[in-house]
Amino acid sequence: MGDAEAILRFREPMLLLFVILFSALPFSSAFSVGFYTFSCPTAEFIVRDTVRSATSDDPTIPAKLLRLLFHDCFVDGCDASVLLEGDGTERVDPANASLGGFRVLDSAKRVLEMFCPGIVSCADVLALAASHAVALTGGPEVRIATGRRDGRVSAASNVRPNIIDTSFTLDQMASLFISKGLSLDDLVVLSGAHTIGSAHCSSFSDRIQVDSKGKLTFNAPSLNHSYAARLAKLCAAGAAASVKNDPETSFLFDNQYYKNLMAHEGLFQSDSVLFDDQRTRTLVELFANDEGSFFDRWGESFFKLSSIGVKTGDEGEIRHSCSSTND
Structure with missing residues (x-):
């Protein structure tokens, strides 16, 4: 066998391998x-x-x-x-x-x-x-x-x-998520984004009200009364004032949000319903007790969201x- 033939026999499988690898490179896909x-x-x-x-x-x-x-x-x-x-x-x-x-x-x-x-x-x-x-x-x-x-x-x-509006019911949120190709589980996972950030008092003022005499009225039966009282105090300056979504670890992305839900300290109505409703409570409890599970599921749901x-x-x-x- 001549040198030219040997080279060709060597290069053909190498060329095939190159084509296979080239086709798998990231830029070969539009997304x-x-x-x-x-x-x-x-x-x-x-x-x-x-x-x-x-x-x-x-x-x-x-x-x-x-x-x-x-x-x-x-x-x-x-x-x-x-x-x-x-x-x-x-x-x-x-x-x-x-x-x-x-x-x-x-x-x-x-x-x-x-x-x-x-x-x-x-x-x-x-x-x-x-x-x-x-x-x-x-x-x-x-x-x-x-x-x-x-x-x-x-x-x-x-x-x-x-x-999503902060006053939405679970059914309203689920309907919107499904229309975007997301599931009820994705809703619970992605709501965990509220573990960081803050909100204006106007976004949850319908849940607690304080009259001119300072009397606190609860419009959210499941809301922890002590937590609601703290919110009312923080919002005394008016609807434009803001509070942390998660008062415990406000700048840390963790599973504290779900622990707050189990303590009936969900800031929004759209948060509280996740623990109040049997369809989503189990997943809330899982994430509250296992941060690793939350992080694993976050990766999947965030990829879908993006x-x-x-x-x-x-x-x-x-x-x-x-x-x-x-x-």
Whole structure:
């Protein structure tokens, strides 16, 4: 056998192996884990570093980024439409008035445009930022898929029909989650995001009321009275005042939220019903007693959340600025 024939016989299986490996590389899919491995290998590092830096200056940032992702993905999918500014956009709806974290995303995007211009979408920046926010506050590291495209449409009229109100019943929440491809279990898991962050008193004022003489009235029978009294005191300054979602470990992503539910200290009606209803109580109890189970399930549910209605290909664009379309 000649040298040429020997080389060919050696190279053919090697070529086949190369093709197989090449086809499995992250960029071969329009939406996959490691999508930017070759087009912008520092993308995830840049977002993570930006979130870490912002959090060191302001520990409320992680909760803001996480909430921002929920409000984005539930309205027309995870396409960064909530980041667009202008009349009639999602941001002008009163339900989104208290959203924050926009500057962190803008900062990350500016750096990305320096190193990888026109490559990384704002939708991916938001999803990655929210994922890193959880990890930076003690939660699990979740490797999510990337390759989202940015939406070109943002309408305030789409907000209210697509987000959870704090006064919702379990059936109302379950119906909305199912419409997004999420389950009742996902509802319990993702509600654990309330283990960090804060809320304005106006968002739960219907649960407790204080008259002019200081008498406290409970409109939520299952709410712990001592906890309600503390809330009333904290909210004495008015509806614009705010309290921590989880008064025990407010800046730590852990399973304390579920322990609070079992103690009848759920801040919102939409929290309390998770323990009050037999359909979800078992999972609440599991997570309250086993943080590892919560973290494992969080990874699965968060991946699903961050994949809702993803736009790929020519369905969207890669914005130069997260607050405006490229038009």
